[in-house]
Amino acid sequence: METYAEVGKEGKPSCASVDLQGDSSLQVEISDAVSERDKVKFTVQTKSCLPHFAQTEFSVVRQHEEFIWLHDAYVENEEYAGLIIPPAPPRPDFEASREKLQKLGEGDSSVTREEFAKMKQELEAEYLAIFKKTVAMHEVFLQRLAAHPTLRRDHNFFVFLEYGQDLSVRGKNRKELLGGFLRNIVKSADEALITGMSGLKEVDDFFEHERTFLLEYHTRIRDACLRADRVMRAHKCLADDYIPISAALSSLGTQEVNQLRTSFLKLAELFERLRKLEGRVASDEDLKLSDMLRYYMRDSQAAKDLLYRRLRALADYENANKALDKARTRNREVRPAESHQQLCCQRFERLSDSAKQELMDFKSRRVSSFRKNLIELAELELKHAKASTLILRNTLVALKGEP
Amino acid sequence: MAAEREPPPLGDGKPTDFEDLEDGEDLFTSTVSTLESSPSSPEPASLPAEDISANSNGPKPTEVVLDDDREDLFAEATEEVSLDSPEREPILSSEPSPAVTPVTPTTLIAPRIESKSMSAPVIFDRSREEIEEEANGDIFDIEIGVSDPEKVGDGMNAYMAYRVTTKTSLSMFSKSEFSVKRRFSDFLGLHSKLASKYLHVGYIVPPAPEKSIVGMTKVKVGKEDSSSTEFVEKRRAALERYLQRTVKHPTLLQDPDLRQFLESSELPRAVNTQALSGAGILRMVNKAADAVNKMTIKMNESDAWFEEKQQQFENLDQQLRELHVSVEALVCHRKELSANTAAFAKSAAMLGNSEDHTALSRALSQLAEVEEKIDQLHQEQAFADFYMFSELLSDYIRLIAAVKGVFDHRMKCWQKWEDAQITLLKKREAEAKMMVANKPDKIQQAKNEIREWEAKVQQGERDFEQISKTIRKEVGRFEKERVKDFKTVIIKYLESLVQTQQQLIKYWEAFLPEAKAIA
Numbered sequence: 001m002e003t004y005a006e007v008g009k010e011g012k013p014s015c016a017s018v019d020l021q022g023d024s025s026l027q028v029e030i031s032d033a034v035s036e037r038d039k040v041k042f043t044v045q046t047k048s049c050l051p052h053f054a055q056t057e058f059s060v061v062r063q064h065e066e067f068i069w070l071h072d073a074y075v076e077n078e079e080y081a082g083l084i085i086p087p088a089p090p091r092p093d094f095e096a097s098r099e100k101l102q103k104l105g106e107g108d109s110s111v112t113r114e115e116f117a118k119m120k121q122e123l124e125a126e127y128l129a130i131f132k133k134t135v136a137m138h139e140v141f142l143q144r145l146a147a148h149p150t151l152r153r154d155h156n157f158f159v160f161l162e163y164g165q166d167l168s169v170r171g172k173n174r175k176e177l178l179g180g181f182l183r184n185i186v187k188s189a190d191e192a193l194i195t196g197m198s199g200l201k202e203v204d205d206f207f208e209h210e211r212t213f214l215l216e217y218h219t220r221i222r223d224a225c226l227r228a229d230r231v232m233r234a235h236k237c238l239a240d241d242y243i244p245i246s247a248a249l250s251s252l253g254t255q256e257v258n259q260l261r262t263s264f265l266k267l268a269e270l271f272e273r274l275r276k277l278e279g280r281v282a283s284d285e286d287l288k289l290s291d292m293l294r295y296y297m298r299d300s301q302a303a304k305d306l307l308y309r310r311l312r313a314l315a316d317y318e319n320a321n322k323a324l325d326k327a328r329t330r331n332r333e334v335r336p337a338e339s340h341q342q343l344c345c346q347r348f349e350r351l352s353d354s355a356k357q358e359l360m361d362f363k364s365r366r367v368s369s370f371r372k373n374l375i376e377l378a379e380l381e382l383k384h385a386k387a388s389t390l391i392l393r394n395t396l397v398a399l400k401g402e403p
Numbered sequence: 404m405a406a407e408r409e410p411p412p413l414g415d416g417k418p419t420d421f422e423d424l425e426d427g428e429d430l431f432t433s434t435v436s437t438l439e440s441s442p443s444s445p446e447p448a449s450l451p452a453e454d455i456s457a458n459s460n461g462p463k464p465t466e467v468v469l470d471d472d473r474e475d476l477f478a479e480a481t482e483e484v485s486l487d488s489p490e491r492e493p494i495l496s497s498e499p500s501p502a503v504t505p506v507t508p509t510t511l512i513a514p515r516i517e518s519k520s521m522s523a524p525v526i527f528d529r530s531r532e533e534i535e536e537e538a539n540g541d542i543f544d545i546e547i548g549v550s551d552p553e554k555v556g557d558g559m560n561a562y563m564a565y566r567v568t569t570k571t572s573l574s575m576f577s578k579s580e581f582s583v584k585r586r587f588s589d590f591l592g593l594h595s596k597l598a599s600k601y602l603h604v605g606y607i608v609p610p611a612p613e614k615s616i617v618g619m620t621k622v623k624v625g626k627e628d629s630s631s632t633e634f635v636e637k638r639r640a641a642l643e644r645y646l647q648r649t650v651k652h653p654t655l656l657q658d659p660d661l662r663q664f665l666e667s668s669e670l671p672r673a674v675n676t677q678a679l680s681g682a683g684i685l686r687m688v689n690k691a692a693d694a695v696n697k698m699t700i701k702m703n704e705s706d707a708w709f710e711e712k713q714q715q716f717e718n719l720d721q722q723l724r725e726l727h728v729s730v731e732a733l734v735c736h737r738k739e740l741s742a743n744t745a746a747f748a749k750s751a752a753m754l755g756n757s758e759d760h761t762a763l764s765r766a767l768s769q770l771a772e773v774e775e776k777i778d779q780l781h782q783e784q785a786f787a788d789f790y791m792f793s794e795l796l797s798d799y800i801r802l803i804a805a806v807k808g809v810f811d812h813r814m815k816c817w818q819k820w821e822d823a824q825i826t827l828l829k830k831r832e833a834e835a836k837m838m839v840a841n842k843p844d845k846i847q848q849a850k851n852e853i854r855e856w857e858a859k860v861q862q863g864e865r866d867f868e869q870i871s872k873t874i875r876k877e878v879g880r881f882e883k884e885r886v887k888d889f890k891t892v893i894i895k896y897l898e899s900l901v902q903t904q905q906q907l908i909k910y911w912e913a914f915l916p917e918a919k920a921i922a
Contacts, residue, residue: 213759220754227747234740241733248726255718260886263893270897367760367921374766374918378911385907392901399894 025049028146028161030139031059035131039063040092042138046161053162064091066160066167067138073156074145081309082354083151084362086144087298089137097127115247122240122279129283133291140295191308194315202314204352210359211307218300225293232290235282242275263399270395274388281384288377296366303362310355313348320344545571545650547665549643552635554622555586561623562586565639567646569665575657581666587614589670590642596660597649602805603812605873607881608655609648610801612641640790644798651884702814706871712878713810720803727796734788741781748774762921769917773910780906787899795892799885806881813870820863827856 025048032043045059071088074080101123104116111119145151160167202208246268253264320341327337551566568582594611601608618634650656664670704710748771755767834849 209759213757217754217757220750220757224747224750224754227743227750230743231740231747234736234743237736238733238740241729241736244729245726245733248722248729252719252722252726255715255722257715258882258886260889263890267893274900363760367763370763370766371918371921374770374921375915378915378918381911382908382915385904385911389901389904389908392897392904396894396897396901399890399897 026146026152028139028142030135030142033131033135035092035094038094040131040134042135044142044161052158058162060161060164062160062167064089064138067141069167070145070156070160071141074151074154075305077154080151080154081313082306082351082358083148084299084302084306084358085151086141086148087295087302089134089141092131092134094127094130097123097130101127112247114250115243118243118275119240122243125279129286133287187308191311194311206356207307207310207352214300214304214307218297218304221293221297221300225290225297228285228290228293232282232286235278235285239275239278239282242271242278246271246275266395266398270391273391277384277388277391281381284377284380284384288373288380292369292373296369299362299366303359306355306358310348310351313344313351317341317344317348545569545573545656547643547646547650549639549646552639553584559623562588563622563635563638565642567665575662576666583666583668583670585664585670587612587619587638587642588672589664590645592670592672593649593660593664594645597655597658600658600660601655602808603815603870605809605813605870605877606652606654607802607805607809607877609645609652610805611645612638613801637790637794640794641798644794648798648802648884652880702817708875709810709813709871713807716803716806716810720800720807723796723800723803727793727800730788730793730796734785734793737781737785737788741778741785744774744778744781748772748778760921766917766921769914773914776910777907780903784899784903787896791892791896791899795889799888802881806878809874809877813867813874816863816867816870820860820867823856823859823863827853827860830856 027047029045030042031045034041040063042062043059044062045057046053047057049056068088071085074085101120104119104123107116145154145157151157202211249264249268249271253261253268256264320337320343324334324337324341327334546569548568548570549565550568553564553566555562555564564584564586566582567585568580569576570580572579591611591614594608598608615634615638618631618638621631622635649661655661751767751774752771755764755771758764758767830849830852834846834853837846837849
């Protein structure tokens, strides 16, 4: 497992989706990870000079469920209602990869030993890639928290980082999962209701624009992400096709007694090398394009959630206004109504202010991340195309040069 | 060429077959008599297959004998077969051999031809020379193109007509460039004729493209979608390759049916090529019978070369099939990749439209454009994958089936010879019995029958030797062609891959500054 350098430094292969500018008073990284059966154990290492912590350097072992617990704790905390909560890392999913390895093991006797070895190699590489990705996703989550001036001071976060024992957070059971699912439905229904509410006007152009923008953007980036995934998979398929072709050419070559012998053998070699290059193209597209799109799909969802919370606060404020008016007309319980209205107003304004900042940060984060990844994608594509051209040309020269 | 050589005096210690050359008429029959005297023991093992085509310098008395009996095999093609004999080769070979008089044969053959009043004109022979010489130098100056598929007629009676254009400088054709319209069944008819004439004497006749009821029905019904255009294009390319291979064969090129196919504006319809016609069903039945027979013939292979070659072709067939399956998968997946890339390009464009940061929005639109171009690229590469690589393999899989067929014909020929020997034995036994029983008239009959069967045995042996010799030559030519073919196509295919990569470089290099411009 690679050890990553400090937070905020660029050049990390998979953290590249997020550009973090933190100060070095709290550095978090996942220094190690172990895959056991169906769970992954992450070693979270913290380096900090903050007075709160007992030591300056320490690490704990955490599992995926504990990350989710932390995320939910943030989401449910009213104090952070005005912030974009970094999206939770996706669950480590080795199912597909494991299934494929198993199928390979069960064996297709028509496959030669060499082919089998190559396919196994491919699948193992795939497994390793998925593993690295899941580590990166979990790490980015923590690092964004550590970089955020408000979020990094959360008590639960400190517990997560420091508490040596197991947090005893079990995975959500079915009831809780269902509960979460229902909450989402309620939320969207609520949102629809709020926006339909008469008298609720968005006074701020900025937020009006942001809302329209985010709704459309989220849908489209999700679409783009799905399709990028398909491109990547098709590329991988193509690379895998080269395996039996290379093997067949190899056996053709060994059988031939004439000049075609060397031609076929060289061609077999060529396809083997092309396979590796195609595989790299596929995995680079995955990292630089698919993963980036996926991350911003989640992040834009988190931004949408923020807007929803603000809208909710606005609705509450509106309702409080109405209640106050009513109270004043009736001249009953004016005081409590007044204070309630004031609270709502303050909350709404607080949320609006922090939301504005958060959304602007979101934009700049997004732009710089896209820029970085698109540049890297183009550079890698060029590198691979040039390498392919080179080996193709060399083979052509060798083939043409023969009698 | 012929005219440049100084004709050395005849009878210059040259073996017997030229003694009778003055006797135009009896050229071949006289040689028969001289050659019959020598025992026939083929020495095929001593001849490496590759050498046969060009360099036999003297007639080998043990080899092919030209018999009038051969006329019963097939009328027209008798010319071709007899001209193929080794006696002819030294005459026509481009190697300087002092005893050989290039000039003489032409004048001699001409009267022979005229006496037979065959349709094959005199120019036939001179071009044979040309072709033999060119074959040695590997240049065939004839180019065939199949183009302009046109739908003729309507509904279920509709068909596709293709333009067959020939460009040549060979003198056996009346013009140097000409074209005719042919339909698919015409090609099948041509193949059928050539196969019936040449396959069973050991020539590897290139197979015609396969029929496809589904494909043709779509075209007939008038579906103008991409799958039917693809089907027509695939067929057109296959027909072109079929004709090119056929004309490359020096013997087949001489065939008048082929010439008629290429040249004459009207061609009698070949109805027996329909799958469900009477002839079609007969073909199927015969094929089945053949398969059964093949299993029951146990041949004493005296020649290791044949066994070796058969095994080689068997292996080659299997491996080509395996490779073909994998290449087909490649074509399929590349098409998928192309489709997915196109879909992604669209969604990238949409994303670019929503993006409110101007520079990023522009970069995303550029990305969408790049991906669209790449999709085009993948499509073109898939075509190359298919038309160059995949079709080459499927052509050769079918060609090898033809090669295997020719080996099978040899086995059948051997069987016929073997059967004749067995019958001769029986007749001799019968004669002996008659001798004992002393029945004079029956004895005479037995003696007649013995003579008849002795001749048949000899004929059988000659046929077997002839077909063995032809096959060796053919296999040599086939292998040479195969090497050339594969090398050419492989190089072309690799060049297409290079082309794709270079385009990719161009596109990404254009995109990079756009990405860097995001501020």
